[in-house]
Amino acid sequence: MAFDDQFDVVVVGSGAGALTGAYLAARAGLRTAVVEAADRLGGTSAYSGAACWLPGTQVQERFGVADSTAAAREYLRALLGEDRTGRQEAFLAKAPELVAALEADPALEFEWRAFPDYFDRPGRVPGGRSFVPVDLPLSELGERAELVRPPVDRDRAGRGHRDAPLDGGRALIGRLLLAFDATGNGTVFTSTPVDELVVENGRVVGVGPRRIGATYGVLIGAGGFERNADLREQSGVPGSAAWSMAPAETNRGQVLAAAIALGAAVDLMDEGWWCPGIAMPDGGASFTLGFRGGLVVDRDGRRYANESLPYDQMGREMAADPARRIPSHIVFDSREGGRLPAIALPGGRPDDHLAAGTWVEADTLAELAKLIDAPELPETVARFNSFAEAGHDADFGRGEDEYARHFANPVLVPVDRPPFRAARLVLSDLGTKGGLVTDPDARVLREDGSAVEGLYAVGNSAASMTGGYYPGPGIPLGTAMAFAARAVDDLVARAGS
Numbered sequence: 001m002a003f004d005d006q007f008d009v010v011v012v013g014s015g016a017g018a019l020t021g022a023y024l025a026a027r028a029g030l031r032t033a034v035v036e037a038a039d040r041l042g043g044t045s046a047y048s049g050a051a052c053w054l055p056g057t058q059v060q061e062r063f064g065v066a067d068s069t070a071a072a073r074e075y076l077r078a079l080l081g082e083d084r085t086g087r088q089e090a091f092l093a094k095a096p097e098l099v100a101a102l103e104a105d106p107a108l109e110f111e112w113r114a115f116p117d118y119f120d121r122p123g124r125v126p127g128g129r130s131f132v133p134v135d136l137p138l139s140e141l142g143e144r145a146e147l148v149r150p151p152v153d154r155d156r157a158g159r160g161h162r163d164a165p166l167d168g169g170r171a172l173i174g175r176l177l178l179a180f181d182a183t184g185n186g187t188v189f190t191s192t193p194v195d196e197l198v199v200e201n202g203r204v205v206g207v208g209p210r211r212i213g214a215t216y217g218v219l220i221g222a223g224g225f226e227r228n229a230d231l232r233e234q235s236g237v238p239g240s241a242a243w244s245m246a247p248a249e250t251n252r253g254q255v256l257a258a259a260i261a262l263g264a265a266v267d268l269m270d271e272g273w274w275c276p277g278i279a280m281p282d283g284g285a286s287f288t289l290g291f292r293g294g295l296v297v298d299r300d301g302r303r304y305a306n307e308s309l310p311y312d313q314m315g316r317e318m319a320a321d322p323a324r325r326i327p328s329h330i331v332f333d334s335r336e337g338g339r340l341p342a343i344a345l346p347g348g349r350p351d352d353h354l355a356a357g358t359w360v361e362a363d364t365l366a367e368l369a370k371l372i373d374a375p376e377l378p379e380t381v382a383r384f385n386s387f388a389e390a391g392h393d394a395d396f397g398r399g400e401d402e403y404a405r406h407f408a409n410p411v412l413v414p415v416d417r418p419p420f421r422a423a424r425l426v427l428s429d430l431g432t433k434g435g436l437v438t439d440p441d442a443r444v445l446r447e448d449g450s451a452v453e454g455l456y457a458v459g460n461s462a463a464s465m466t467g468g469y470y471p472g473p474g475i476p477l478g479t480a481m482a483f484a485a486r487a488v489d490d491l492v493a494r495a496g497s
C-alpha cells in the first residue's frame with residue numbers, strides 16, 4: 001500500500017482527546033501525526049472552559065478537594081447505573097495515572113477551580129472536583145500560537161487571540177501542543193481533512209484522501225457530527241446545525257461515516273451535550289449558562305423548568321417539548337442595565353439584538369407579552385415575583401441546589417423594573433455525543449462486539465460513556481482525554497509486541 005507519509009500512529013482531529021493521545025503516543029516514542037481538517041487546532045475544545053472532570057488525581061489532592069476515585073465511582077454509579085461499567089472503571093482507573101503523566105511534563109500544569117457537579121447524588125464533591133489548565137503566556141507558544149483556535153467570540157468575528165495569556169481551552173490545546181512538539185516525534189498536518197480509512201489485511205493502516213500510513217493504528221478524535229444538518233436529521237438530533245457551538249466549518253462526521261462503512265457500530269446517535277442558546281442576529285446561537293435573574297417562558301408565556309438547572313438539563317427540558325419550548329424567551333428587567341442576567345458566549349451587544357429583533361423591549365409586561373405572542377406572561381411573572389419575595393420557588397425549586405447558587409445567590413430575583421426585555425432562546429449544543437461504540441481501551445467495535453483492528457475513537461466521535469447524562473463540568477474533555485490515554489496504552493503494547 002503506497003502512502004505519501006508513514007507514521008506509527010495517526011491521530012485524526014486536534015481537540016483535547018486527540019492531542020492528549022498524540023502527545024502520549026509521541027512521548028512513548030511512537031512517531032505520531034496529528035491530521036486536522038481545519039487550518040487551526042483545537043476544534044470545540046479550544047472554545048471550551050477546559051474544565052476537566054478527571055477524579056481522584058494529584059490536582060484535587062494538592063488543592064485540598066475532598067475527592068477520591070471511590071467517591072467519583074459512587075457518583076457515576078448513582079447517576080448512570082450499571083450501564084457501561086467497564087468503561088466507567090477504565091476511566092476511573094486511568095484518570096489519576098493520566099494526570100500524573102501529564103503533570104510530569106513541564107508544559108502541563110492544572111489548577112482546581114470551583115464548579116459544582118451537576119447532580120445532587122451521593123459522591124458529589126462540594127464545590128466540584130474538576131480542574132483547568134494554568135493560563136499560558138502567548139510568548140511560550142511563540143509562532144505556534146497562530147495554530148491554536150482563538151476563543152469563540154473572536155473566532156466567529158474572524159479575529160485572533162487577545163494580547164493576553166491563553167486561558168481555558170486555548171491554554172489546554174496550547175499546552176498539549178507544546179508538550180507534543182517537545183517530544184520530537186510529532187508532526188502536525190493542518191487543512192488536511194480525512195474521509196477515508198485505509199484497510200489492509202483486515203486492519204486500519206492509514207487515512208485518506210491524503211494518504212498517511214499508521215503502522216500501529218489510527219485514533220479518531222474528530223468531534224461529533226453537530227455541524228452536519230442531514231446526519232442530525234437522520235439521527236433524530238434535536239436543535240439545529242446552525243445553533244451548535246462547534247466551529248462552523250468543522251465536525252460533519254466524515255470519519256464517523258468512514259468507520260461505519262467498515263462495519264463499526266454506533267450508539268446514542270440522537271444525543272448531544274445540550275445548552276440553552278441565545279439566538280444571535282446572524283442565525284447562530286450562543287451557549288448560555290448561569291442565569292442570575294429573569295425567568296424562562298414557553299410559547300404561551302409559561303415557565304416550565306428551574307432556569308438555574310445545569311445547562312444540559314435545561315436544554316433537555318427544552319427538547320422535551322420542542323413545539324412549545326423552541327424557541328423560548330428569557331424575560332428580564334433593567335436591573336443589570338438591560339444586559340442579559342446570565343453568561344452568554346458570545347453575548348452580542350443588547351442594541352444589536354434589539355435591532356435584529358432577537359430581543360424585544362417594552363415598558364410593561366402586557367406589551368412585552370404581545371411582542372412575543374405569549375399571553376400568559378404577565379400572570380407568570382406575577383407568580384414568579386411572589387416566589388422571589390418569599391425566597392422559595394414553589395413550582396420548580398430554583399435556587400435550592402448548590403449549582404444554581406454558584407453563579408449568584410439569590411437567583412430568585414423579582415422581574416419588576418421596567419423596561420422589560422425578552423431574549424429569544426433556542427436549543428444549542430456543545431456537540432453531539434453519539435458515535436462509534438468503543439471498548440474500555442477506546443477500540444472501535446462492530447455490532448458483534450469484535451474490534452475493528454487498528455481503529456480507536458474518543459471524544460464526541462465515540463458514543464459517550466455517560467449516555468443521556470452530563471454528570472459534571474469537564475466530563476466531555478475528561479473522558480476524551482482518559483480514553484485517549486487508554487488507546488495509547490493499547491497502541492504502545494501493540495508496538496512492543
Ligand SMILES: Cc1cc2nc3c(=O)[nH]c(=O)nc-3n(C[C@H](O)[C@H](O)[C@H](O)COP(=O)(O)OP(=O)(O)OC[C@H]3O[C@@H](n4cnc5c(N)ncnc54)[C@H](O)[C@@H]3O)c2cc1C
Pocket residue numbers: 012013014015016017018035036037038040041042043044045046047048049050051052053152192193194195221222223224245246250251252253254255273287345430431458459460461473474475476477478480
Ligand atoms: C463555550 C464552550 C465551553 C465548554 N466548556 C467545556 C468545559 O469546560 N469542559 C468540558 O469538558 N467540555 C466543555 N465544552 C464541551 C467540549 O468543548 C466539547 O464537547 C469537546 O471539546 C469535544 O471534543 P472533541 O475532541 O470530540 O471535538 P473537537 O474539540 O471539536 O475536535 C474535533 C477536531 O476534529 C477536526 N475534524 C473534524 N472532522 C475532521 C476530518 N474529517 N478530518 C480531520 N479533522 C477533522 C475538527 O476540525 C476539530 O478540530 C464546552 C464547549 C463550549 C462550546
